Amino acid sequence: MTPDILILAQEAADSSKLAATIWSGLSLGAIYALLAMGFVIIFKATHVLNFAHGALAALGAFFVASFATIIDVPGRWMPNAPAWLTWGLAVVLALIAAALVGMLLERLFLRPMVGEELFAVAIVTLGIDIVVRNITNDWIGTDIRPLGDPWGTNFFDLGFVRIAHTEIAQFVVSIVLVVGVALFFRSRTGIAMRATAFDQEAARAQGINVGRIFAISWAIGAVLAAVGGIFASTFPRRTGVDQATAFFAFKAFPAIILGGLDSIVGAVIGGFVIGLAEVAAGTYLEQFEFLGTGFGGVVPYIVMLIVLLVRPYGLFGTEEIRRV
Amino acid sequence: MMDIKTDVGVDLEAGVIKIGLLSDLTGPFGPLVSLIVAGQEVFWQNVNDNGGINGLQVELEVRDTQYVVDNHVQFYEELKDEVVAFGHSTGSPHTVAIVPQLQEDGILAIPLTWYSGWSDPDLNSNLLPHGAPYCIEAQNMIEYLMKQAQANGVDNPKLAIASLPGDYGLDSAAGAKIAAEALGLEVVYDGSGTIIPTDESTFTANADAIVASGADIVWVTATPGSFSSIYGQAIAKGFQALWGGAGPTFNPAFVAPDSPIKDAIARDWYQSGYYSNWFDDNPGSTEARELFAKYRPDAPPQDFYLEGFIEGIIMKAALERAYENGDMTQAGVLAAAKSLEEVDFNGMAPPERYTGEPNERLQRAIYISRPDPEGLAAGTSTGLQLIEELYVSETAQNFVFEEACYKLGG
Numbered sequence: 217m218t219p220d221i222l223i224l225a226q227e228a229a230d231s232s233k234l235a236a237t238i239w240s241g242l243s244l245g246a247i248y249a250l251l252a253m254g255f256v257i258i259f260k261a262t263h264v265l266n267f268a269h270g271a272l273a274a275l276g277a278f279f280v281a282s283f284a285t286i287i288d289v290p291g292r293w294m295p296n297a298p299a300w301l302t303w304g305l306a307v308v309l310a311l312i313a314a315a316l317v318g319m320l321l322e323r324l325f326l327r328p329m330v331g332e333e334l335f336a337v338a339i340v341t342l343g344i345d346i347v348v349r350n351i352t353n354d355w356i357g358t359d360i361r362p363l364g365d366p367w368g369t370n371f372f373d374l375g376f377v378r379i380a381h382t383e384i385a386q387f388v389v390s391i392v393l394v395v396g397v398a399l400f401f402r403s404r405t406g407i408a409m410r411a412t413a414f415d416q417e418a419a420r421a422q423g424i425n426v427g428r429i430f431a432i433s434w435a436i437g438a439v440l441a442a443v444g445g446i447f448a449s450t451f452p453r454r455t456g457v458d459q460a461t462a463f464f465a466f467k468a469f470p471a472i473i474l475g476g477l478d479s480i481v482g483a484v485i486g487g488f489v490i491g492l493a494e495v496a497a498g499t500y501l502e503q504f505e506f507l508g509t510g511f512g513g514v515v516p517y518i519v520m521l522i523v524l525l526v527r528p529y530g531l532f533g534t535e536e537i538r539r540v
Numbered sequence: 541m542m543d544i545k546t547d548v549g550v551d552l553e554a555g556v557i558k559i560g561l562l563s564d565l566t567g568p569f570g571p572l573v574s575l576i577v578a579g580q581e582v583f584w585q586n587v588n589d590n591g592g593i594n595g596l597q598v599e600l601e602v603r604d605t606q607y608v609v610d611n612h613v614q615f616y617e618e619l620k621d622e623v624v625a626f627g628h629s630t631g632s633p634h635t636v637a638i639v640p641q642l643q644e645d646g647i648l649a650i651p652l653t654w655y656s657g658w659s660d661p662d663l664n665s666n667l668l669p670h671g672a673p674y675c676i677e678a679q680n681m682i683e684y685l686m687k688q689a690q691a692n693g694v695d696n697p698k699l700a701i702a703s704l705p706g707d708y709g710l711d712s713a714a715g716a717k718i719a720a721e722a723l724g725l726e727v728v729y730d731g732s733g734t735i736i737p738t739d740e741s742t743f744t745a746n747a748d749a750i751v752a753s754g755a756d757i758v759w760v761t762a763t764p765g766s767f768s769s770i771y772g773q774a775i776a777k778g779f780q781a782l783w784g785g786a787g788p789t790f791n792p793a794f795v796a797p798d799s800p801i802k803d804a805i806a807r808d809w810y811q812s813g814y815y816s817n818w819f820d821d822n823p824g825s826t827e828a829r830e831l832f833a834k835y836r837p838d839a840p841p842q843d844f845y846l847e848g849f850i851e852g853i854i855m856k857a858a859l860e861r862a863y864e865n866g867d868m869t870q871a872g873v874l875a876a877a878k879s880l881e882e883v884d885f886n887g888m889a890p891p892e893r894y895t896g897e898p899n900e901r902l903q904r905a906i907y908i909s910r911p912d913p914e915g916l917a918a919g920t921s922t923g924l925q926l927i928e929e930l931y932v933s934e935t936a937q938n939f940v941f942e943e944a945c946y947k948l949g950g
Contacts, residue, residue, distance in 0.1 A: 233748075233752075236748070236777070237748075240744055240748075240773075244740065244744070284798070285796075285797075285798040357571055358571035358572060358575065358791075358842075358844075359791055359792065359793040359796075360764055360765060360768060360791050360793040360794070360799075361793065362793060362796055362798040362799045362800065363798070364798035365800070367800075368800045369772075369775060369776065369800050369801060369803075369804060371776055371778075378776060378777050378778055380776045450800070451772050451776070451800040451801065452769075452772035452773045452775070452776035453740075453769055453772065453773070454765065454768055454769050454772065455768040455772060455793070455794060455799055455800055455801050456768075456793060456799065458764070458765045459568075459571070459765075460737060460738065460763070460765045460766075461765075463738050464740060467740060494740070494741045495741060495744050497741065498741035498742065498744050498745035498748075499744070499745055499748050502745055502749065512739070512741030512742065512744075512745055513736060513738075513739035513740070513741045513742060515741075
């Protein structure tokens, strides 16, 4: 034991390794935060625990691969346009498609379940997960599908840390989306969503179109899932979307539970905490053989359990939330 | 027609031979195994169109095991009363699970895995393995990569190893360590069994450890997705080395025009294979392409079809020998298969023999390719360009098989 702990102490003192670990953890955490935010928005507005979130993330990433590289739309009609522009437009189209899928799923499978037990609705989303994941995997096929992003493998050095351009894009987009979601909840529709989350009947009595709110929340949730899926599928984390992408999003669940099921702030903080914990554990606990292989993957769940023991509704969750 | 003995799976009056396939069509290896099944279907379609096995038409009974051992055993039980032999059995633990039954029932199966344990006499009696096992493949490749590193001016290259758990990853990692010891290479990182495909943190940890080790050669045996994440994170930190891994680690999408890593992987990766590539010039691959053009003109080019042809060629040889012997019972086909002194694949794969001692039977030859982004973009390759045919390293040549490099379940 002692030698291992000494090694750990030496490694922790290695500032370049520490900086790389923190950066790597934040980078992973940003993806978890995006995925967690989408989940929380759907839960806040509709009280649905969406277990199909991972499948929606993979589907969204596959839409980007489809538009940007497989069918090359709109790039095929813009031969002289810069790559970032055609790719950006392909992403916009993919996000519109993801939003439409989210709304369609809500209308077909979740709307008829309004008023049913939380547990029953969650099981429906498990069914949706299986269907969407299998269809997406069938479309993805045997290969990894590159997303064709314009950043490639480019990176730059910042002090101790080497940062990929995709990671910069990921942070910028994450910040924009967090701010965007915060502003959305101050908008008229956002306030209507909060009212619906608080009491559907009362919201309806006030003239709020609850069905529309449900549809919007699923659209936003699916878009956030897709953005998370995109960054989970780009360099250096992956080289494209593949059949394992849907499972990646499951790792965001500890972040969601940790932050509190109905808290956007909690989702973001939970995402970063879990990302940092996972990477740090994977990097620094490797030499403790008794912990076994892949202990870093268990740490997020341990962190989640410890927090739940102290705060059963998560760090920022409200106490009315019922858990399944 | 001469007097032929039959029991299960051969109906002389109807003129039919039934072969079972225990395939993972919808599980983790579904996308690949589906292509292998397609290869077998085209192979047998052609055999049937050309008179079958002495006039008998071969029919495939395919069952989707979903890569679940229980399903595998259940479908074996169902098919053993319908088929004369099993044209493939997907998965090592799955095949190990049916070996006692195969032995009791006297039925033949072709394992669709490259586990070194198939040479073990306890397991081998009813199996027809083919291709170099993961362990031998790794021995070949480590020696080959060492020579490449030395040619690049690194006299004593350092080796890093990372793999999945289970027979695939650990058999391969064990082979790499055998080669390292034989060649006197220093293993600066040993991450055998530490890559968990569903656990992102194990990719980051492996990438960090590989970078920190300063290895000149990296041997990774993983799924394409987990490998690409480890590789991507390592090169993002500016790490450069010679990289290789067991055949299924690579995916042609790595060198697709839109792949962010296509240039880096073309620079770093050496690909090993148990058989040749779809677009190679050998007569076997050429015939396979012609048959696909005839029977499945819309099928996209894929190397995995060849594995279906290889399995088909082995089974055809066994059935023809059984017919010659006048015994097409399940036991007769097994005995005929085990008397095959050479099965030739027309250059598509190294010839196999199924007689003699384990060390005589053990396949040691592999194919080595380099990534080929230009060929893939031009449609003239599946993303790989062959550079070495039937390569056998000294380490692999001198390897004496006594037991599986990695003991499954122990």
